[in-house]
Amino acid sequence: MKFFQSIRWRLQLWYGVLLVALLGGFGFTAYRLENSRQIRRIDEELQQRLPILVDSQRPVEEDPELREFELPPNDAPLFDREGDGAFYYVVWLRHGVPPVTRSASAPPGVPQPEAGDPPNRSRGDLRETFLFPGPGDCILVGRPITSDLAGLRQFAWWLTGVGGTVLVVGLAGGGWLVTRALRPVQAISSAAEKIATGDLSERISTGDAGSELGQLAAVLNATFARLEAAFTRQARFTADAAHELRTPLAVMLTHTQNGLASDGLTDEHREAFEASQRAVQRMRRLTESLLTLARLDSEEIAPIRSTCDLARLAQEGADLLRPLAQQQQITLATDLSPTRCPGDAEQLAQVITNLVSNAIFYNRPGGNVRIAVHTEADNAVLTVSDTGQGIRQNDLPHIFERFYRADKSRAAATGRTGLGLAITRVIVNRHGGTIIVETEPGKGSTFTVGLPAAPGKSRSQIPVDSRENP
Numbered sequence: 237m238k239f240f241q242s243i244r245w246r247l248q249l250w251y252g253v254l255l256v257a258l259l260g261g262f263g264f265t266a267y268r269l270e271n272s273r274q275i276r277r278i279d280e281e282l283q284q285r286l287p288i289l290v291d292s293q294r295p296v297e298e299d300p301e302l303r304e305f306e307l308p309p310n311d312a313p314l315f316d317r318e319g320d321g322a323f324y325y326v327v328w329l330r331h332g333v334p335p336v337t338r339s340a341s342a343p344p345g346v347p348q349p350e351a352g353d354p355p356n357r358s359r360g361d362l363r364e365t366f367l368f369p370g371p372g373d374c375i376l377v378g379r380p381i382t383s384d385l386a387g388l389r390q391f392a393w394w395l396t397g398v399g400g401t402v403l404v405v406g407l408a409g410g411g412w413l414v415t416r417a418l419r420p421v422q423a424i425s426s427a428a429e430k431i432a433t434g435d436l437s438e439r440i441s442t443g444d445a446g447s448e449l450g451q452l453a454a455v456l457n458a459t460f461a462r463l464e465a466a467f468t469r470q471a472r473f474t475a476d477a478a479h480e481l482r483t484p485l486a487v488m489l490t491h492t493q494n495g496l497a498s499d500g501l502t503d504e505h506r507e508a509f510e511a512s513q514r515a516v517q518r519m520r521r522l523t524e525s526l527l528t529l530a531r532l533d534s535e536e537i538a539p540i541r542s543t544c545d546l547a548r549l550a551q552e553g554a555d556l557l558r559p560l561a562q563q564q565q566i567t568l569a570t571d572l573s574p575t576r577c578p579g580d581a582e583q584l585a586q587v588i589t590n591l592v593s594n595a596i597f598y599n600r601p602g603g604n605v606r607i608a609v610h611t612e613a614d615n616a617v618l619t620v621s622d623t624g625q626g627i628r629q630n631d632l633p634h635i636f637e638r639f640y641r642a643d644k645s646r647a648a649a650t651g652r653t654g655l656g657l658a659i660t661r662v663i664v665n666r667h668g669g670t671i672i673v674e675t676e677p678g679k680g681s682t683f684t685v686g687l688p689a690a691p692g693k694s695r696s697q698i699p700v701d702s703r704e705n706p
Contacts, residue, residue, distance in 0.1 A: 243421075244414050251410040252403075259399040267392055274384050275363070279356050282323070282365040282377050285314060289325055289375045290367070305329060305337050315339040328374040342378075349374055361385055420449035424456060431460060488512070544581040546616050546687070547572035547609040553588035554607055557596060565601045568592075571608040577616035577687045583663045584687075588618065590656040591683050595622035603680075611689065618685040626677040635673065636661045 292307045305327045307315070315323050324342035338346075349357075349366045356365045364378030423440050430438040439460060440453040492513040496506065554570050561568040588607075595605040603623040610617055627635060636657050664671045668688050675681035 244418050247414050248407070248411055251414070252407055255403055255406045255410070259403055263395040263399050266395055267388070270391055271388055274381075274388060275358075278363050278379070278381060278384065279365060282356075282363065282379070285323060285325070285377045286365065286367055286375060288314065289327065289377060290369050293327075293329075293369065293373070293375075315341065323377060323379045325375065325377045327376075328372075330372040346376065346378075349376065420447075420453060424449075424453060427456075427460070431463075437464060542580070543576050543578050544584060546575045546577055546579075546584065546618060548574075549581060549585045550588050550607050550609050550618065553585060553592055557589065557592050560593070561596050561605065564596055564599065566596050566599050567602075567604045568596075569604065569606045571606065571610075573610045575609050575611050575616045575689075577689050579667050579687060580663075584667070587660045587663050587685065588620075590660045591618075591620040591685075594656060595620050595624065595681075595683075598622070599624035599680075612686075614689050616687040616689050618687070619682055621680065621682040623680040626679055626681055627673065627675040628677055632673070632675065636671075 288311050289305075289307070292311070293305055295304075315325055322341045324339045326338045326342050326346045327336055328348055329336045343362065346364075351368065353366075355367065356363070358364075358381075361380055361382045362378055363381045364376055366374055366376035368374050420440075427438045427440045439457050492509050495501075495509040496513065501509070550572055551570060554568055558568050592605065592607060599605060599622045604621075605623075606619075606621045608619045608621075661671055664685055664687070670686045671683065673681055673683050
């Protein structure tokens with residue numbers, strides 16, 4: 237799940253668990269301490285009344301071994317009150333015999349303590365303490381603690397409310413701190429994503445250069461600068477080399493054409509001139525492709541302001557390549573729905589031409605090529621399918637690399653340069669789109685191009701299959 241893969245949410249979850257554990261431990265400890273304090277206070281109040289009851293025992297005149305109980309009138313008010321705080325007493329003067337006397341406020345059915353029982357006990361909402369002043373004698377005093385238990389429950393709710401408030405404030409503060417701490421990471425990720433799409437001038441803005449992430453951002457900025465300089469030098473070299481090659485290639489092509497137009501050529505000479513012409517034409521196509529790539533690499537990515545009909549461009553591309561398909565005995569079919577999208581019509585037409593020509597060249601005799609254009613979730617989608625030989629799995633990750641050719645022998649025979657798909661991917665990326673390929677060896681391939689149908693949509697907003705090949 238993405239939730240557990242996010243560093244931010246994992247830190248927030250750990251912080252929340254730790255905060256809940258601390259607040260829970262503090263609340264439990266505070267409640268136990270308050271409960272112990274309340275019980276200790278009640279027990280002290282009960283203990284203070286036990287001596288009064290002990291002194292109220294006197295020997296019976298007829299039999300000094302027996303004792304009688306008589307509470308002095310001055311002490312009677314201590315046990316005559318009613319309500320939650322009313323104290324009561326029960327006196328047993330001989331073990332096993334029903335109590336001799338009890339206060340009016342004493343609840344019925346008070347069990348007689350046994351020797352060895354703890355001196356304090358709780359029975360529901362009653363708290364009692366007792367002692368054995370003599371053999372067979374037992375004096376018990378107690379009182380209801382309903383109001384005290386209600387106070388403890390109120391205290392528990394108060395602790396819960398305070399703990400919940402602290403938890404919410406702590407999580408909000410922790411979330412703010414985590415977000416602030418990870419903001420440089422998001423800036424690094426955003427800059428890296430823009431650089432990956434071709435904007436090599438992007439840099440990471442660092443607010444705190446002295447922090448660890450600030451130092452990392454500085455190192456990455458220096459790396460990006462060197463990377464941009466290297467790509468600039470590569471693009472300049474490619475453009476210069478291709479430009480310098482155009483003139484000698486044009487001269488060579490002119491001479492070979494003049495040679496072929498000469499009279500009195502032998503078959504051997506004509507074959508040599510034709511081979512030279514094919515080689516020069518192949519070099520010219522390669523030079524033009526290199527110039528196209530150099531131009532695309534060196535141009536800054538500007539906002540696309542014009543729109544075009546992708547279906548119309550696909551139809552024009554199909555009409556242009558239909559003679560080539562007929563020559564290769566390939567059936568070319570179209571399924572086009574009017575679909576407008578922002579983009580450079582010339583560049584998108586080149587994408588269509590590259591994909592369809594590849595589908596024709598790498599197809600089998602009598603095969604089919606299908607071009608489809610439609611709208612999917614407010615996005616323009618172009619698919620080019622063929623029934624050719626397909627692409628091997630070990631070649632699939634490399635097909636968009638420059639000069640890579642999966643079938644090298646066939647590509648050389650047909651004059652393919654290995655730059656068509658590289659140019660296609662660069663153009664698609666510059667339009668904020670995606671290009672993917674689904675293939676099955678022996679059954680054919682399907683290339684899918686997804687383009688945002690409205691200006692300003694990023695690549696992440698295009699709901700096309702995410703299995704994009706590097």
